[in-house]
Amino acid sequence: MNYPKAIAHKGPVGYGATLPQIFSVEGLGDCLVKFAQSDHGPKALANELIGFQVADVLGLEHPECGVVEIEAEVLPDDGKLEVTSPSGDRFTFLPGLAFYSRWLPSAQHPTPDDLNTLELANPRMLAGVVVLDLLLGNWDRTAANPNLLLERRGQRRLVVIDLGLAFGGGLWELGNLRDTSFPPLYDPLPYGEDLDRLLRTVNPATDFSSYLGKMSELSRPRLESIVGTIPLEWGISSREREALVDYVCTKARNLPAYLEQRLQKQEWWR
Template sequence: MNINDSPIRTVNVTRYVTPLREGGSLPAIAEADDDFLYVLKFRGAGQGPKALIAELIGGLVARALGLKLPEIVFACLDSAFGRTEADEEIQDLLKASVGLNLALHYLEGSITFDPAVYTINGALASQIVWLDCLLTNVDRTARNTNMLMWGRELWLIDHGASLYFHHTWHNWKEHAARPFVQVKDHVLLPQADQIESADIAGRAILTEERIRHIVAQVPDEWLLADTLEAGDANARREVYIQFLLLRVASSAIFVKEAQHARETLI
C-alpha cells in the first residue's frame, strides 16, 4: 500500500466563530487563513495535547482503513488571538492553547448520525467497530455517536477519547493485549455482522510501515507537553507505535469480545 499520503496542512486561525459546548473540552468553530471553517480542538482543554494525539492517530488510522472523516489540519493560534474575547472561560482556553492545535474541516450542513433514523450496512459498521476496538475508543455510543451524515454518507469525528492507556503510561503492553469490554455499548455493534472480515482487512492495511508513518506525524511538542512525565519525543512515539503493533497482532482478543457482546444483543 502506498503510504505517501498528502502531508497534513498547517493553517493559522484568524477568527473565533462560536463555541461548541460539548462536555468540558469546548471545541469551537473557527476560521483560518485559507478562508475555510474548522472545528478547532484546543491543546489547552480537557486532557490537553493527549486528546489531540489520540485525535490525530485515530483519524489517520481511520483514513488508512478507507473510512470517511473531515480533513485534519494543524491549526496555529497566535498569542494575540482572543484578547478581545469577552467570555473569560473562552479567553483562558485560548491563552492556554497558543501554538499548535488540531482542527477538522467543518462539514457545513451535516447532521448528527441517529441510529433510529439511519441504517448502516454490516460491512461499514464492522469496520468502524473494529477501528474503535483497536483504538480503545470509548466514545461511539448511542448517547454520543461522534458520527455525522453529510452528502448522504457517514463521516467519523472525534477520536480524542481513544488510546486511553497514555493517560497513565503504566502497563501499556497489558492494555494492548486486553479485550475491549466497552464495545458492548458501541452504537453500531448490532449491525456489525462482518467483524472477522473487517479484522482480516484491517490487519492487512495496518502494517508496521503504515503505523510508523501515522505516528511519525505527531508533533514533538504534543508528546513532550506534560512536564510531569520524563522521556523524549522519540521514546514516547515508539510507545504508541508498539502499542498499535501489539494491538493489531492481538486483534483476535478484541474481535472475540465484540462478537460475544453482539451475540447478547441479537
C-alpha cells in the same frame, strides 16, 4: 513544517469536554479547533492525529483534519482565549499548534432508524468503527452521543469524529500503553452507554472482513510515520511515541483472531 493558519475566531462550538472552538482557517473554511490547554491536555490532540490517520488506513470516512497554527493575532483576549466550562472551570487557550477538523454544519448524529432505512453510501462503516475502537482502546461512544455523524448533503454517509479519548483518554501514561489486551470475549464491549440498537445494524458475516483485511497495512514503518506527524510542541516524548507504535502494532496483529472468536456469539457486542 508548514501548517494552515487560523485567520479568525468565530466562537465556541457550544459542547464538548475539550471546549472546542470554531475558527476560519486559510484554505479550509470553518473548522473545529481543539487546544492543548484543555483539561484533556496535548495527548488528546495526539490521539486525534494518530487515530484519524489509522482511520484512513481502514478506509473510514471523517472530516478533513490535521494540525493548525493559531497565532496570537487571531485570539481575542490580548493574544489568548479565555474560556469557561459549563462547570465553571476557567481555561486559557494559547497561541501555538492545535488540532483542527473541518466543520460539517449539515451533519447530525445518526439514529438506528437512519442506519436501517436510509440509503447510505458507506453502510458497512459502523463495523469499521468498532475495529478502530478495538485498535485504539477508544470507548467514547454512547447512544446519546455516538461520536458519529450522518452527513446529509448529497448521498448520505457516515463519518467518524472525536478520537481524543483513544488509548484510554487524554491523560494516558506509558503504563497504559503496555496493556494491549482486548475486552474479555464474554463481556460487553465497554462503550459508555447501551449502543445495542446501533450495533444490531452490523452484519457480522459481511461487514468486518474488508476492515480486518487492512490490518497488514498497519506495519511498524507505517505507524512510525503516522506517530512522527505529532508536533514536538505537544510534548510527546520519544519513549511515548515508541510505545504508541508498539500498542497499535500489537493490537493490529492480534485483532483478527480476537474478533473471529467474538463474532461467534450472536450478539457479539455483549
